[in-house]
Amino acid sequence: MELQINNLVKRFGDKVALDISGLQIEKGTLLGLVGNNGAGKTTLFRLILDLLKADSGYVLSKGADVSQSEDWKVYTGSFIDNRFLIEFLTPEEYFAFVGETYGLGKDDLSARLSTFARFMNGEILGQKKYIRNFSAGNKQKIGIIAAMMIQPEVLILDEPFNFLDPSSQIEIRNMILKMNREQGTTVLISSHNLNYTTDISTRLVLLEKGIILKDLTNSPEAIEALDEYFIQKAES
């Protein structure tokens, strides 16, 4: 079991942001987390990454509690938002910094970055700009590349399609699929883009107000059920 969530509860004041009694994620799963705003997707990711303290319950990564052991950091790549970026660095400096923390040498780093050349579209490297001066889309790309270039065993991306142009959305979709299929990476993505999420995920989890409403293996019926749910929500 790659990830195991047990009785996980997180409250913000009186409001319950997340309440998951149990969720197991097998190695190699590509899990798409869907739900409207405030469903608890980002909160769940933050708890898995030990960025929030759970009010009760725990997350096990390869059997170790993420809040007790930091071993998960070695094999987990993630990007939630711009707070992951060191904005006073140039992208080159940032990639080198992240690479060094994972023991990547210059050649390895350069080789790994070259696999993202199409995704970068000539707009990331060699721009002589600090990250803070990049557009929202390109900042998103920098964060995603930094998470993926370490070739993690677990990849967590929050809203990876946000801010990206259509070509980049297709590119990131293909990269995630390739990583999952070729390296057996366990991937957790959340998105409001139902088409892309259902297109690539092997498993779909629907959250509403912090509770898992549906946990489905991807199939035409599952997609239909999700469509129905969102249409109903829009009409209600």
Next chain:
Amino acid sequence: MIQYFEKYIRQGEPGKIVKNINPQKSMLQQQLRQHQWKSFRRNPLFERNLAVRIFMFIMFGFLALEFLALGFVFDKFLLKTGTYTLAIDVFNSILLYVFLADLVIKLFLKQNQSMQIAPYLTLPVKRSRLFDFLLLKEFGSFWNWYWLFLIVPFALKSVTPYYGLETAFLYILFFYLLCIAVSLIVNLIHSLISKNGWFYIAPVLLVALSLALPFLFNVPTGDYTQRAGDGLLNNHPLMWMGLIVFLASLWICNRTLMRTAVYSELQGEKTEKISSFSSLSFLDRFGAIGDFMNLEIKMILRSKRLKQQTILVALLCFWFFVMQLYIPNNIYQRADESGTFAMYLYCILTLGTLGLIMGQYIFTSESSFFDGLMVRRSSLFDLLQSKYILYSSYSLLITLLLLIPAIQGKLSILFLLSAFFYTIGPVFFLIFQNAVYNKTHFDLFDKGMMNWKGQSGNMIAITMITMFIPILLILIIKVIWGQTTVCLFMLITGLLFTLTVKYWLASTYKRFLKRKYKNMEGFRN
């Protein structure tokens, strides 16, 4: 749904919409003032920074009281110079230096009025009105009021008996308007500097020229300003006309520059040039600690706020301490305890500048990318160690520089050595406690030294304790056992803390880990 808005919308004529871009001027100003107050009051940091605000309020109150007290005796002090028979004439003869001082203070400490007017630009409001609003804010700015605490009592005492109460008030008004003119000049200089760094030369030239005229070229600038002041006291209309023209020109120049500045603000800093400093390659040998040291140096150099604070305060501390050593009968040579206090305080401030400035922001300075650091393989303990090594290296560098006055006999070598270890030992131990308690978000790219965003009550309390408790302790020891014992005490405690640095840093880190979720939540907000 109308019930949600009822409170905010006034009843208007049905079907009538705004068709011009000149809504009533006073209404607009009132709305903008309200928005400004709301943005201040509703800022999520308002309550959190309450302690800082109270502290600042007390500090400014203290400054105002000092100025007020000085204002009542200033005339006597001026008459001692003996250059003129009336105190007001003496004051008028030094007016140039008063405003030069005002200019320098404002250049370093005052920020330009915020240009955050983007949300209003597409509304039916003339841009010039918005610029006027920003410029009008100068009239209420503390920076243009603080001199009045000195000038009002002084003018009432020195002008009223000879020229009457009305003239005294006119004199105060004239002085206040000149303070606003200085602020407008500072705004212009700041705007120009933000366009091109070479404009730093402008204020340097202005100050150098003002000092060179009387001292190098014997131009009697004092006589000129005294005569101008005399004209003002005798109600010469030309003085007021000149001031009005001067203010109007500055107003127009500011407006013109603001118009172009608003475009660059909307565009963002996409044209910002990157720093030529990439990294100190020899630090690569030290693995993660070296990487973090390079990161810290880049952070200081690329954040205007940190760079300004660090460089300016470091230079001031060093210059002040060294100059004092070379001035005859300086404060350090006083036999009483005030001399000892000043000596220890300034020496520790000089040696520990970097540690004290950056130490107060430990982990807060990383708040904008703290989540990123927490999910990486690197340990924050390495970050703490790298900070300690960097700040101590700076202290060592300053100690080596201070060996020059020490060799010249201006400073005891034992004292210097003791002060170095005392600074990197117990003093840094105290400032590093901020790592446990800091939990505010710090915007690295907010400009201005007098920017208190990201400061907290804890931070100020720990910094004050760091600055004064170790010195009070050594003062007590000096009174009881004398100077040599003090040096030995500093050396021994300093060495003890320095040799055990890994242990107390580890304990600090462990205590941080216990509070990490709470602190991280603060960093995000």
